[in-house]
Amino acid sequence: xxxxxxxxxxxxxxxxxxINRAKNNFVDSGIGPMLWGSVITICSAxxxxxxxxxFEMRFDIWWLALFALVPQVFISIKxxxxxxAKGWDDDIMSYVWTCFGIGVFVVNFINNxxxxxxxxxxxxxxxxxxxxxSSWSFASCYLLLVFGFPTIITGAARKQRWMxxxxxxxxxxxxxxxxxxxxxxxxxxxxxxxxxxLIPGIMIRKKYVAQKGAHV
Amino acid sequence: MFKDLDPILHSQLRLxxxxxxxxxxxxxxxxxxxxxxxTAGNLSVQITKLKEAGYVEVIKQFKDNYPxxxxxxxxxxxxxxxxxxxxxxxxxxx
Numbered sequence: 001x002x003x004x005x006x007x008x009x010x011x012x013x014x015x016x017x018x019i020n021r022a023k024n025n026f027v028d029s030g031i032g033p034m035l036w037g038s039v040i041t042i043c044s045a046x047x048x049x050x051x052x053x054x055f056e057m058r059f060d061i062w063w064l065a066l067f068a069l070v071p072q073v074f075i076s077i078k079x080x081x082x083x084x085a086k087g088w089d090d091d092i093m094s095y096v097w098t099c100f101g102i103g104v105f106v107v108n109f110i111n112n113x114x115x116x117x118x119x120x121x122x123x124x125x126x127x128x129x130x131x132x133x134s135s136w137s138f139a140s141c142y143l144l145l146v147f148g149f150p151t152i153i154t155g156a157a158r159k160q161r162w163m164x165x166x167x168x169x170x171x172x173x174x175x176x177x178x179x180x181x182x183x184x185x186x187x188x189x190x191x192x193x194x195x196x197x198l199i200p201g202i203m204i205r206k207k208y209v210a211q212k213g214a215h216v
Numbered sequence: 217m218f219k220d221l222d223p224i225l226h227s228q229l230r231l232x233x234x235x236x237x238x239x240x241x242x243x244x245x246x247x248x249x250x251x252x253x254x255t256a257g258n259l260s261v262q263i264t265k266l267k268e269a270g271y272v273e274v275i276k277q278f279k280d281n282y283p284x285x286x287x288x289x290x291x292x293x294x295x296x297x298x299x300x301x302x303x304x305x306x307x308x309x310x
Contacts, residue, residue, distance in 0.1 A: 006226055006227070009308075010228075011231060012304060012308070014228060014231050015301065017232075017235075018235030018236045018251065018252070019235055019236075019238070019239050022235075022239035022240050022251070081280075084244040084246055084250075085241075085242065085244065085247045086240060086242050086243070087240055087241060088241050090241065
């Protein structure tokens, strides 16, 4: 860019061009949403099938979500090293998703405590011939609610309409899941994860690859 | 009434640097060089001028054993940029 006297129109053009170039730099790679979208979709679908078809597995499918943390750490480090500029909302997004992770853990922790406390009472109630849902049928509502928060915030902040729609689906599912059997709750969770993260992740990835190709 | 344009900002490369930095929290020197398409030498001179005017903050550090220069716009820089854009608007036909 050589130095020459500027006209007012040229000044405005430079400002516009540079702001757009900076903005285009903040296209996410999409790997994170794709990873978590697929992991949660698989775990939820398997959990739903397990309840519906009443079969046992040698391991808890949700361990998959814990193992997914390993590649996520590597992805985060790689993306941070590759990123040459930091956006105004980068830190906020990190906090939002950290809060989400903690939120999921807290909901699971509370539900495990609730299950342990209520188990004898529920067993006695069931033994008396009453039908009552497991506590997971309601914990899934809270989980869907927690899923919705970061998804809607990210969707709105990064102008990802699919993610925004996925987040709204999470909240609607949270209400629906309060009235449905546990296996349906997990089917809803599988759809919610696919709509909130997997599909937007694939679309973000496509955009990222196209943009990267245009820069080569 | 036409307002005076800040001579520090009314330069092609310096304006480009400021326009880039206004959109990000901070950016590496290599990022600014790539986006503006300027040479390292020219960019370095212009960033020094912006730094002397108090419009940008320059942080020199090491990342993975390599020197790294980070630039970020200062509150004075944001104010100057906003004033420049407002002044620019007075020149445009309504």
